[in-house]
Amino acid sequence: MPAGDTIMALSSGTLPAGVAVIRLSGPLVRPVLDAIAGGVPPPRRMVLRHIGAGRALDQGLVVHFPAPHSFTGEDCAELHVHGSPAGVKAILAQLRDRGLRLAQAGEFTRRAFENGKLDLVAIEGLGDLLGAETEKQRQQALSRYDGRLSEEIERWRDILLDLRAEIEARLDFSDEGDVSEELPPDWLGQLGGLETMLTEALASIDSGRIVREGIRVALAGAPNAGKSSLINALAKSDIAIVTDEAGTTRDVREVPLDIGGQLFILLDLAGLRATESRAEAEGIRRAEKAIAAAEIVLWLQAPDTPPAELPETVGQVLTIATKMDLGRKATADISLSAQTGAGLDELVARLRAIGETLGGAEPSLISHERDRLALTAALDALRETRAALADWELAAESLRLASAALERLIGRLDAEKILDRLFAGFCIGK
Structure with a gap:
């Protein structure tokens, strides 16, 4: 997937249809709107325009989402036109002549990830939402896409950072008089509390998977x-x-x-x-x-x-x-x-x-195999930390491994290993 170019796709499904939505993202969005849609409309406001350069190919609604306040984080636009196969084909041909290329499966969402608009957990929620067939699946997927699980993971990571800071302070400043050799009284309580939270989350995976x-x-x-x-x-x-x-x-x-x-x-x-x-x-x-x-x-x-x-x-x-x-x-x-x-x-x-x-009454957000693997790895690392407290370096390394497991879950580590597989299930216009 070449970076920095402008992509386009029919995002609304099979033609013919009542309405077709053509989606654009990248640096050429503004010049293209000037050329084929009579100029760039006000941000996030739909306007009725004739669409086509030189001659009108169709008439439809145009909306512009300027960067960084868009789905992908880039300049984006949507053309809402009549769902005629001939009309859509003619518009895509003009866009291609002006330097745009057809998007690959999931490429809009991949750009959103690369530009920090979504993490992997939210992307999986979006994929689940697109495939949801029942009300509970919709609720579960939307909650994950909206960031509820990501917020929980960030809370766990913040606790880990506090735990790591105390251990690493004793490694880096052991010769300083203002750093106690003993851990704070509530340190073990924080560690145990985090273990409990991860254990409870992991226990809900069966209901989430169901x-x-x-x-x-x-x-x-x-x-x-x-x-x-x-x-x-x-x-x-x-x-x-x-x-x-x-x-x-x-x-x-x-x-x-x-x-x-x-x-x-x-x-x-x-x-x-x-x-x-x-x-x-x-x-x-x-x-x-x-x-x-x-x-x-x-x-x-x-x-x-x-x-x-x-x-x-x-x-x-x-x-x-x-x-x-x-x-x-x-x-x-x-x-x-x-x-x-x-x-x-x-x-x-x-x-x-x-x-x-x-x-369960409310669908669990822990529902993917990746969730299970990450939480299991983090819990194992926390148990190793508890067993290694006699050696600050080993304890610090175990805490680092726990952090890495959670960062891998949201895509801050090793993201490339799963992106291609993840986006292969997305439609072209998403």
């Missing part, structure tokens, strides 16, 4: 227990194939479902039974693996199918008596019929209640 990635719900049982029918009933769509033939499901099918703003991933699995078919046996192996890792297991039992044995799982198990329309009663947590819809509302309510328990 909100971001979804709760995996395995529908399990014997063949023809009603798994695919229940999937279709919950999703209100004929997603899964339903037949009377046993063993038709041979892979793990994932169906996303929004329940109360929480994402649930329903897993339609192969029926569990002994089989001589290698293909079906592989499906059963995958089903058992999915059951073992699921947060919730719906164990389906139908009156017209033989019993099966529930595999080991770490998830919460709900026994579901299916096909209650056949008129046979069974002992289960919930009885339902995918054909008539009886019992489905009760199942959805139970799933929602479990989801609120797993995801």
Whole structure:
């Protein structure tokens, strides 16, 4: 990505559309607005202009965001024009003739990072926000993008700086009479308090991950227990194939479902039974693996199918008596019929209640693998500090490693190692 040039992109999605937004960032923004938009409009004020150099290509709204008060920290502008493929193509061609180039995926956001407008934690929040499918995902992503986690990290770093200052003062000025050889009385208390804060943050990562990635719900049982029918009933769509033939499901099918703003991933699995078919046996192996890792297991039992044995799982198990329309009663947590819809509302309510328990009332901001690695490294370094207090140099080095772990999390160290991977998931105009 060449630095210092001016980039452009269609930021509003696929054409044709009612409105197309063309985004610009870089040093040529002002000259380009003079040339094709009748001059630079007042900052952050939309004005109606004819757009085009020499001849009007379209008419639309133009807004200018002067540096450094813009998303990227550079001069930025947006052209809000009609979403005509021909019109947008003609405008981009004129911009290209005047020295602008098409942006790469995530390049606007990368410039915002490089110019100190966003840190890596906020950028990950922005990426999560762009992909949010449920209300809880939106809340979690927006809070991270707005800097709530970054503020917490800065608070932890400030405590670390105070702890390091006391240790390093004893290293640098050990021969000065005004520096005590003993640490201040509250120093160990500060260290312990920071350990507690990081431990509590790390403990919330499972609930944060569940909100971001979804709760995996395995529908399990014997063949023809009603798994695919229940999937279709919950999703209100004929997603899964339903037949009377046993063993038709041979892979793990994932169906996303929004329940109360929480994402649930329903897993339609192969029926569990002994089989001589290698293909079906592989499906059963995958089903058992999915059951073992699921947060919730719906164990389906139908009156017209033989019993099966529930595999080991770490998830919460709900026994579901299916096909209650056949008129046979069974002992289960919930009885339902995918054909008539009886019992489905009760199942959805139970799933929602479990989801609120797993995801928490307020979504945790600690939700990425990078978060876990950084907090774990920082905690390990703090424990090493406590063990090394007899040697100031070792203690100071351990505190430095703890600081480095947090700085790496927000992107002040080793940022280049993850930027390309991070921005690869962004759209071109972001």
